[in-house]
Amino acid sequence: MDYQEFSENQKIISDWILNYFKKIEEIPVLSDVKPGEIKKLLNKQPPQKGKTIPELLSEFDNFLFKGITHWNHPGFMAYFNSTSCEAGILSEFLISALNLNGMIWKTSPVVTELEESMMNWFKEMIGLDDQFWGIIYDTASISTFHALASAREQLNLEIREKGVSGRTDLPKLSIFCSENAHSSVEKSAIALGIGQENVRKIIANENFEMDLNELRVKIEDDIKNGIKPICVIATVGTTSFASIDPVKEIASLCKQFNIWLHVDAAYAGVAAVLPEMKWISDGWEDADSIVINPHKWMFTPMDCSIFLTKKKNILKNAFSLIPEYLRTQQDDEVDNLMDYGLQLGRRFRALKLWFIISNLGVSGIQEKIRNHITWAKEFADWITNHKYLKLVAPVHFSTVCFQFITDSNSSIEEINSNNQKLLDLINSSGKIFISHTKVKNQIVLRLTIGSYWQEKRHIEVAKNVIENSIIGLLKKD
Numbered sequence: 471m472d473y474q475e476f477s478e479n480q481k482i483i484s485d486w487i488l489n490y491f492k493k494i495e496e497i498p499v500l501s502d503v504k505p506g507e508i509k510k511l512l513n514k515q516p517p518q519k520g521k522t523i524p525e526l527l528s529e530f531d532n533f534l535f536k537g538i539t540h541w542n543h544p545g546f547m548a549y550f551n552s553t554s555c556e557a558g559i560l561s562e563f564l565i566s567a568l569n570l571n572g573m574i575w576k577t578s579p580v581v582t583e584l585e586e587s588m589m590n591w592f593k594e595m596i597g598l599d600d601q602f603w604g605i606i607y608d609t610a611s612i613s614t615f616h617a618l619a620s621a622r623e624q625l626n627l628e629i630r631e632k633g634v635s636g637r638t639d640l641p642k643l644s645i646f647c648s649e650n651a652h653s654s655v656e657k658s659a660i661a662l663g664i665g666q667e668n669v670r671k672i673i674a675n676e677n678f679e680m681d682l683n684e685l686r687v688k689i690e691d692d693i694k695n696g697i698k699p700i701c702v703i704a705t706v707g708t709t710s711f712a713s714i715d716p717v718k719e720i721a722s723l724c725k726q727f728n729i730w731l732h733v734d735a736a737y738a739g740v741a742a743v744l745p746e747m748k749w750i751s752d753g754w755e756d757a758d759s760i761v762i763n764p765h766k767w768m769f770t771p772m773d774c775s776i777f778l779t780k781k782k783n784i785l786k787n788a789f790s791l792i793p794e795y796l797r798t799q800q801d802d803e804v805d806n807l808m809d810y811g812l813q814l815g816r817r818f819r820a821l822k823l824w825f826i827i828s829n830l831g832v833s834g835i836q837e838k839i840r841n842h843i844t845w846a847k848e849f850a851d852w853i854t855n856h857k858y859l860k861l862v863a864p865v866h867f868s869t870v871c872f873q874f875i876t877d878s879n880s881s882i883e884e885i886n887s888n889n890q891k892l893l894d895l896i897n898s899s900g901k902i903f904i905s906h907t908k909v910k911n912q913i914v915l916r917l918t919i920g921s922y923w924q925e926k927r928h929i930e931v932a933k934n935v936i937e938n939s940i941i942g943l944l945k946k947d
């Protein structure tokens with residue numbers, strides 16, 4: 471492409487994006503394609519001759535668009551919605567144009583130094599001090615993997631050198647998390663040779679918080695049986711219920727038994743930017759590591775996960791491996807970020823954070839998050855006062871769990887069938903998309919606010935869709 475053509479194509483894509491945001495509310499939020507439908511539309515063979523960008527965009531509209539579930543749609547209220555603000559979108563344009571790889575400081579000093587500086591901004595925003603050092607990974611799953619790898623490294627069992635297989639000199643290792651912890655904890659245990667059966671899932675109380683007594687008993691049991699507890703994962707904002715484990719009390723148990731404490735605040739951690747929500751970070755100063763995802767509730771395009779640790783050197787001991795061709799004269803003066811993780815290559819993700827934090831300002835981010843929490847609490851009040859809806863978990867953040875109960879004597883089967891029907895009806899509206907979870911084998915509906923693109927009126931839309939769906943179901947009966 472010459473400059474002229476590049477410039478025209480760039481305009482075409484920008485206009486497409488603008489138009490997309492203008493009409494997004496008219497598009498059904500959830501894609502209704504059947505499995506395999508998109509694949510069938512595509513050519514089996516790659517084209518021999520190149521196509522123009524306008525040709526591609528028209529194929530995109532015709533064949534790919536219908537397979538999109540629209541995360542930036544204001545009606546996207548499922549899972550934890552990940553949305554991208556304007557500054558984030560524009561920064562990605564620049565990031566791909568530069569295409570920097572910050573594997574070592576020298577391969578683009580700005581990648582390493584802006585990342586360090588953004589980690590300091592972020593710590594300042596959520597009120598953490600300089601004991602913590604931060605790095606960006608792609609996802610919370612990978613951040614938690616690095617936490618567990620560090621917890622394992624800390625034991626000095628020569629696992630790095632000798633591995634785990636075939637060794638009779640190693641104790642079994644175990645890790646602890648609540649029954650509501652994210653599945654990434656177990657995946658890390660699988661990958662790190664700890665084993666899925668050595669993940670102790672601690673029961674939670676009626677507010678879905680990890681039970682401290684049970685945690686202590688399980689740790690002591692393991693020690694008695696010659697098993698070595700290496701890490702507790704406390705969750706602030708669990709995936710199912712957005713509940714909060716008692717971090718401070720867990721931290722003192724970890725201290726007593728010399729166990730690594732990792733705080734998984736992937737979704738909810740950003741809320742600590744609000745002075746009135748600062749209490750959620752109680753005990754974080756006693757953690758060894760913390761993960762928070764800007765790509766969840768800080769309007770950052772996928773992907774961007776912040777990992778903070780007090781034990782930078784242990785992380786480095788776990789992963790640093792420097793081949794001759796990557797040695798530089800600055801190695802004693804700088805951090806080479808490849809030394810702090812599994813990956814070599816490193817995208818310029820810090821630029822997204824710089825754009826977003828600078829463009830919205832801390833106060834802009836605070837205002838959005840404060841609104842989301844307020845709207846979620848108002849929505850929860852509506853649920854509480856509704857004849858047929860019941861609030862299932864306390865609402866601390868922007869996620870509301872509820873159930874549709876028409877008769878207090880309903881069996882579990884009836885409750886599940888009714889809630890499944892309501893969920894399907896709500897999601898077939900095209901106007902909103904919500905998700906579900908389970909408690910004691912019962913289906914629970916789950917609505918999350920937290921999109922950059924949501925306004926208060928979108929919560930009213932959600933209420934209307936839910937109300938009309940309930941009326942529809944009751945009529946059928």
Ligand SMILES: *Cc1c(COP(=O)(O)O)cnc(C)c1O
Nearest residue numbers: 609610611652707709734736737
């Ligand atoms: C979403 C989530 C994760 C996983 O996040 P990824 O970035 O997709 O890996 C982990 N823990 C919690 C609490 C989450 O909400």
